[in-house]
Amino acid sequence: MAGSTTPALVAAVSAAGAFGSLGAGYLEPQAILEQVGQVRATTDRPFGINLFVLPDEFSPDMTAVARARELLDALMEREGLEVRTALPARWAPRFSEQLAALREARPAAASFTFDLLTTEQVLELKRLDIMVIGNATSVAEARAWAERGADAVCVQGAEAGGHRGTFMHAPEEAMIGLFALIPLVARAVDIPVIAAGGIMDGRGILAAEVLGAAASQLGTAFLSCPEASAAPAWKRDLPNVEAHRVASIRSFSGRAARGLRNHYVVVMEAAADELPPYPILNALTAPLRRAAAQAGRGDLLSEWCGQAAAMTRPLPAGELVALLMDEYDSAARNAG
Amino acid sequence: MAGSTTPALVAAVSAAGAFGSLGAGYLEPQAILEQVGQVRATTDRPFGINLFVLPDEFSPDMTAVARARELLDALMEREGLEVRTALPARWAPRFSEQLAALREARPAAASFTFDLLTTEQVLELKRLDIMVIGNATSVAEARAWAERGADAVCVQGAEAGGHRGTFMHAPEEAMIGLFALIPLVARAVDIPVIAAGGIMDGRGILAAEVLGAAASQLGTAFLSCPEASAAPAWKRDLPNVEAHRVASIRSFSGRAARGLRNHYVVVMEAAADELPPYPILNALTAPLRRAAAQAGRGDLLSEWCGQAAAMTRPLPAGELVALLMDEYDSAARNAG
Known part of the structure; x- marks a missing residue:
């Protein structure tokens, strides 16, 4: 993988x-x-x-990006992770x-x-x-x-x-x-x-x-x-x-x-439909996934x-x- | 089966x-x-x-039953089937x-x-x-x-x-x-x-x-x-x-x-959440399924x-x- x-x-x-x-x-x-x-x-x-x-290039809906950043930043704050989303140089x-x-x-x-x-x-x-x-x-x-x-x-x-x-x-x-x-x-x-x-x-x-x-x-x-x-x-x-707990998940990367x-999947479920598609969401969740891995927080990682x-x-x-x-x-x- | x-x-x-x-x-x-x-x-x-x-007995929500009968009767009328739902002697x-x-x-x-x-x-x-x-x-x-x-x-x-x-x-x-x-x-x-x-x-x-x-x-x-x-x-x-067209379907019997x-599954999809559970819905759809079979209408049958x-x-x-x-x-x- x-x-x-x-x-x-x-x-x-x-x-x-x-x-x-x-x-x-x-x-x-x-x-x-x-x-x-x-x-x-x-x-x-x-x-x-x-x-x-x-494709080589992506033109994401920046309203969906902003909404995803808000959700992710709020989650990281709530979970005590000292990191926030940022717009990547490329998606x-x-x-x-x-x-x-x-x-x-x-x-x-x-x-x-x-x-x-x-x-x-x-x-x-x-x-x-x-x-x-x-x-x-x-x-x-x-x-x-x-x-x-x-x-x-x-x-x-x-x-x-x-x-x-x-x-x-x-x-x-x-x-x-x-x-x-x-x-x-x-x-x-x-x-x-x-x-x-x-x-x-x-x-x-x-x-x-x-x-x-x-x-x-x-x-x-x-x-x-x-x-x-x-x-x-x-x-x-x-x-x-x-x-039976292994599911098809869209909320980490924007793609099933x-x-x-x-925990992350359950929390993000309600917002799943507003989240941007792959690879936009994948780039946005990268800081959270890295911080969760460093903190040993499996419950916030993409556990494929x-x-x-x-x-x-x-x-x-x-x-x-x-x-x-x-x-x-x-x-x-x-x-x- | x-x-x-x-x-x-x-x-x-x-x-x-x-x-x-x-x-x-x-x-x-x-x-x-x-x-x-x-x-x-x-x-x-x-x-x-x-x-x-x-269980031996069922006490269905009769509002959901009435709603399902309306939907099914409307569908049968639209599709030209000469039959309507009825309350069964038992579910x-x-x-x-x-x-x-x-x-x-x-x-x-x-x-x-x-x-x-x-x-x-x-x-x-x-x-x-x-x-x-x-x-x-x-x-x-x-x-x-x-x-x-x-x-x-x-x-x-x-x-x-x-x-x-x-x-x-x-x-x-x-x-x-x-x-x-x-x-x-x-x-x-x-x-x-x-x-x-x-x-x-x-x-x-x-x-x-x-x-x-x-x-x-x-x-x-x-x-x-x-x-x-x-x-x-x-x-x-x-x-x-x-x-890829073989799906998990609740709209025929009330159970996945x-x-x-x-055609039936696609038409009923919008109403899937209001339909009563098994075996209530199963009993209600029985006349439609029988009539569809007699009319050779595979598109209205439960094609398990x-x-x-x-x-x-x-x-x-x-x-x-x-x-x-x-x-x-x-x-x-x-x-x-």
């Missing part, structure tokens, strides 16, 4: 024989190149980069510049969420031998990526933690569980299907394969690894997460994302996670990859 | 070597006994009965009498949804050698059934069609996908876990087993069998159902249920289905069971 992956995590996963992916959606172009350099200083194994497909990194950095970095694969690339962008990456993976949350979205020429499609089940990649439907329309989504997409497109959402162990990887997936993508499962940069307060809370329905978060295991990433492979082999022997 | 199962369907499924279950939630006690007699006239294989756990069959009929019928297993049985009710069924299966949509609900003494728990994933069995949470809180729900419940309770929701073929049955389920329960997969009593208009539409977001409805196969139930078993064996061979 963007914001929780680190070069150390990506390198450890790839070095252990899986395929690490750097969640670079929040990174400026220079940071993408630096972090890729750090991965390559540790391992020569292949890895991927994930980006959010966004998000420029996507065209992130994409240029990605092309320069030439990872083995690049995955994209929030929207489609153009056919020309897909072809340009493929010319550079970068495998293109589109993210989809419905059959229609998977078909759209296949038509754009993607090499594979990653299907994000309703179980998945963090931001929803949905781009053709309202977020609540594309909450399709993996048991339905994998076989529906596998029969609809000719490219390999990668499964994401709720997969926490080797049994999950085998189950996804049985349903028609060529591979699995795990995010939450790596969240409590020492290499992941999730806030310590959040790592500590993960084993106690109850799945799955995470724990904590999939529905099976309680199954995370706080192992070094390389050990976790080895365990996942063992579990997969053992499950396959039992199934046969 | 209650309302779509028939004695012929249950008998065909059990005769083919699976375990048929009669959805008896809407049946008066006498009808339960008659339908059980019809199953037993066809097969001596074991089968189950499912009931909705409800639902009396649960205590359904349970007495079930005890008399002595099926091999009885499953219960919408709420818990008392410990005494569970013990009484077990004394009669009736296996008790509780329905759960969260870890907490599964634990509650285990504590009541259930022999097994059926976990209903967010993918599942028809009524949600949720009884400890708001419906939207217990939309947990099977990839998360099976392993979470399997490690939380000591009784066998049965998986339901989005399982449409033998691969799905194996995948659920890999994740920790002892068995799978399929509903939507049997909806287009000739033995199922789903409306012909609905059977015809099933192969074209898009998963998964089905197609069709799971998210993978497009994968239904219109085979005789016995042939479908044989195919599921073949697919399971083939998937297990490939996995091993």
Whole structure:
């Protein structure tokens, strides 16, 4: 997940024989190149980069921005956090510049969420031998990526933690569980299907394969690894997460994302409809989230996670990859 | 699913070597006994009965009832259906009498949804050698059934069609996908876990087993069998159902249920909050649903289905069971 992956995590996963992916959606172009350099200083194994497909510029409704700032400042004051919102220099990194950095970095694969690339962008990456993976949350979205020429499609089940990649439907329309989504997409497109959402162990990887997936993508499962940069307060809370408290949340970033329905989420619920969209709100809440992390206040953090978060295991990433492979082999022997 | 199962369907499924279950939630006690007699006239294989756990009596808010009748009558007039709502003799069959009929019928297993049985009710069924299966949509609900003494728990994933069995949470809180729900419940309770929701073929049955389920329960997969009593208009539409149009719907019965977001659902959405709860609204919409079925108006029917409805196969139930078993064996061979 963007914001929780680190070069150390990506390198450890790839070095252990899986395929690490750097969640670079929040990174400026220079940071993408630096972090890729750090991965390559540790391992020569292949890895991927994930980006959010966004416009380069945003023209937010400044009345909504002012209202959000008021709400957030009042909340921080009430909660005793010594920080206030500010207008950022820019709302998000420029996507065209992130994409240029990605092309320069030439990872083995690049995955994209929030929207489609153009056919020309897909072809340009493929010319550079970068495998293109589109993210989809419905059959229609998977078909759209296949038509754009993607090499594979990653299907994000309703179980998945963090931001929803949905781009053709309202977020609540594309909450399709993996048991339905994998076989529906596998029969609809000719490219390999990668499964994401709720997969926490080797049994999950085998189950996804049985349903028609060529591979699995795990995010939450790596969240409590020492290499992941999730806030310590959040790592500590993960084993106690109850799945029915893991909700679709818009009030942290302005875009639906799955995470724990904590104090912040409950407080902001009443105002959810007046809050500005992604990435505006995401930029505005950044100071609060940073201050909450420093204060060990998990109840005010964006505690992203999939529905099976309680199954995370706080192992070094390389050990976790080895365990996942063992579990997969053992499950396959039992199934046969 | 209650309302779509028939004695012929249950008998065909059990005769083919699976375990048929009669959805008896809407049946008066006498009808339960008659339908059980019809199953037993066809097969001596074991089968189950499912009931909705409800109070015996209801005292609805008659203002909400009047408002719902106005809305429904206006809709039927607009749509040209020659029928109007009426106050039913009773809102639902009396649960205590359904349970007495079930005890008399002595099926091999009885499953219960919408709420818990008392410990005494569970013990009484077990004394009669009736296996008790509780329905759960969260870890907490599964634990509650285990504590009541259930022999097994059926976990209903967010993918599942028809009524949600949720009884400890708001419906939207217990939309947990099977990839998360099976392993979470399997490690939380000591009784066998049965998986339901989005399982449409033998691969799905194996995948659920890999994740920790002892068995799978399929509903939507049997909806287009000739033995199922789903409306012909609905059977015809099933192969074209898009998963992102399969929503959680309260406007047919007063209780969240998964089905197609069709014309009726869209029209009633604005009034959803004023509509009375289950089973009041269910009784009030019955004439409309019957008339819509007779008129071939799928767009006004409760088109219940799971998210993978497009994968239904219109085979005789016995042939479908044989195919599921073949697919399971083939998937297990490939996995091993």
